[in-house]
Amino acid sequence: MKSWSTENYPLERCVEMRDSEMDDNATSSHSTGVQTPLLNNFVDGAVDYRGRPVLRSKSGLWRSAYFIIGVEVAERFAYYGVSSNLITYLTGSLGLSTAAAAENVNAWTGTASLLPLVGAFIADAFLGRYLTIIFASMLYILALASLALSTLLPATNLQVTLFFISLYLVAFAQGGHKPCVQAFGADQFDANDPDECRAKSSFFNWWYFGMCAGPTVGIFVLSYIQDNLSWGLGFGIPCIIMGFALIIFFLGTMTYRFSENNEDKSAFVRIGQVFAEAARNWRMTHTAISMEEEACGILPHQGSQQFRFLNKALLSPNGSNEYGTVCNINEVEEAKAVLRLVPIWASCLAYATVFSQTSTLFTKQGATMDRSIGSNFKIPAATLQSFIGLSIIILIPIYDAILVPLTRSITKKPSGITMLQRIGIGILISIAVMVVSALVETKRLKIAREYGSLDDPESVIPMKIWWLLPQYVLAGASEVFTIVGMQEFFYDQVPADLKSVGLALYLSCMGIGNFLSSFLISVVERMTGGDGRDGWISDDLNRGHVDYFYYLLAGISAGAFLVYLYAAKSYVYNRGTSF
Template sequence: MVVVRREGDGYNSEGDDEIEHFKNKEKTGLGLLTASAFFYPFEDSDCQKASNSTACSPPQLQVFLFFFSLYVVALAQGGHKPCVQAFGADQFDEQDPIECKAKSSFFNWWYFSFSAGILVVLTVLNYIQDNLGWGLGFGVPCIVMCLALIIFFLGTKTYRFRAHSDDINPFIRIGQVFVRAVRNWQTNPTAISTEEEAQGILAHEGIQQFKFLNKALVMPDGSKKDGRVCSIDDIEEAKAVLRLVPIWATSLVYAIVFAQVSTLFTKQGVTMDRKITSSLQIPPASLQSFVTIAIVTVLPIYDCILVPVARAITRKPSGISMLQRIGIGIFFAMLSMVAAAIVENKRLEIAIEHGLVDTPKATVPMSVWWLIPQYLFFGVADVFTMVGLQEFFYDQAPGELKSVGISLYLSIFGIGSFLSSFLISVIEKTTSRNGHTSWFADNLNRAHFDYFYWLLAGLTAASLIVHIYFSRSYIYNRKLVI
């Protein structure tokens, strides 16, 4: 295991440089977005006055600058998010009991801060963009990013950095294990047992799991005698990567559910009574703030109350295991889908009762506040699953691949979004055959989002069962002390 030391101890700051690099890219992207909106202002009134679509179009330079800025921000986020979480968690010494407990809380408070920022965006920035202009709306986050970069620089002398091993690149090292295991596929089991006994690993907890990789211990026939031998640590790293795959796969259903919060949930809200007062309506997209409210409310309770109580019972620094936490979150995601299905079914019944089936633009006389439970359930699910996945993929990835572990966590939601679109597309084509009304018809009063929510609830329940199965057999990485 690699250890962490402060910069003054002579360890390099490559992790610091990576974060600085991507922060600069993000700052550049936000700056270009601000410029595209500020220097080329384009108002809806311009479009209304225009007599043709060409005059209504923004300047080509503005379009180019806008999309170029978005790609720069996306590139920066792709590098910044995995690095900053891994780097933050690296500041804690796993060998220190106090810091080990604090490290578990780090992921809670990191996500708390992230969610609090989203809450500000959904309230303050949305108001600025709608009422004061997009130039200022993009400019504010650009200024905030610059301030964040300055604060980040101020802490440079206090940061800890992982010591870089002189060993071979971890990707090559782990890859060699799989390649050699395949080349040794026909190796005599006796030779493998002899090598295992020579390295004293017969009693190791994970030796029986993915045992085919133990074949990498034997040098392939015809190999040079002085060739590099795969050690038990190399094989353990390869097994650690394989153990992540089932958890990654079972979390994809959660990501599909996650994609509905900002899409179908909002479409439900558009059709419902959103009046707060006689002259004020709540924007349907603003209901997403209830997910964030649930997160910033439940996370402190979880970290300050539930974890200490669980810690006293289980004697684990984190209170409950990471996989248990993920499973609890998946359960709440299932409850969110059940609540969404029940509310949508009721909305359709009310639409039928009031003869609104063929008037999709009419407001269904059902308060939009009925949607709040499904948002709150999913907010609680995020507290458990989202944060649990972050900690799990960081903690269980091989020592030199911590940021790659966080990248795997992020890939769950990227691929989950694609799977959500694919699933909706398949259901759309299947349910609209032979003249039938699709579950996702443009007229929501004839559509059946409720059927889709029940389907997702069933898939989530199935993924929870599979998750529990793999969790029971999961072997956590052993911590090597140097």
């Protein structure tokens, strides 16, 4: 988006707009007795779709956020309409084994979660978030149409090839769509205004509410259509929904706030230069660094002492100040802010590995259980994933309306608890998810043995699928804390023109978690199976021990939580907040 300046928008017109706004304020002050400060009427660092300065009263906020949340609801409906029941299509129509299908789903989901890094880079460095969303939406529609078409073709190598090409095109499309839409939504709130800052924190809650409402409906409706009517129709409906989503996004264009970038260099270039110059000056002594810090007025507080080696980027290559500093202090602090995110990101990987089980092994568990309702209706196993969304839909209003004001009155923090505290609570709940899942699976295996189902993988275990509800509901509760907390944290703690990349970092964490899950499944399968033995994760779950795998994940998560506590305790927020 073109930045506003006196070159592309005459100064006289800007003054005219401000004078007009002042007149409006004067009129308003006669009736209310209150004079609104002039500077508060315009949003610093934001322009409209034509590159003009924007009025606070006529742009952004919830009037824009509603359009953007609506687009995300549609996109998540489409994405989960494909992903939630994917393992059923792979083991059914394509005839893959359970382990192979789970690995394929994890690999695809992991790729889909890593690609936002690419989409965010393109948006922040080249196209801008608005145009990236438009192009990604068009690719989404094309990919979903191709995916639906592939299911209608005869079962040949061509059909399989087209299916997987279309599937990964969906991953590419959401990689450009997801981080940009969320960052663009958060851009509609001014972080420098106290009221809008509080509204932005609330936005992340309601954003995730919308994100879960779409999948909840999608999983309920589309999994039934896919299992009982047609896979082509089940993948075609999301294509139509994405078409409507693009129209919705266009409708809000005139209300949007677009970030104005006044930097000569992109954040990628600035941060990369800091690391390059620090590496070039690696031989510089601490004395030289201290002298340069003193010259730059750097105070010896905790934030400045973290990653102090990057301060070498302040020095000229020969160690003198004769030609001035290579990088300025703001650029060095930007690089430190990004580097500080790495320990938090790494310590959340175990949570992401747990999260990936909800769309793979949980679904395969449910497929072996009694799914009947009444005498004629049988619910698809993937339907239970919608209860994650339902629990989130119920819990987020409770969190936003009750828990936040309650904790805010105690802690005096705008969001009640800090972002890192919120993430930590969710990680603790995720450990409980794995323990509960293991206990339920142990009971399912016991019933399978009692009813002689060990050698009959097609048999239905006389145990209602509703036994799985607690693990799904707990998974939803953990998302309310960890996922929403990660979204706000990675958006808030990166430089202003890297917001899309910040959100992509959170998504990449979830993606790496899927790859780690796939890797763990592969290792466990090799170590516990082979030579005619059934491993923990067997094609016939009744002869496997998925409960042992869940206990393993619970142990890994507990160890990772201790690492997270250390990383969170030592983290220095950009704005001085403590853990």
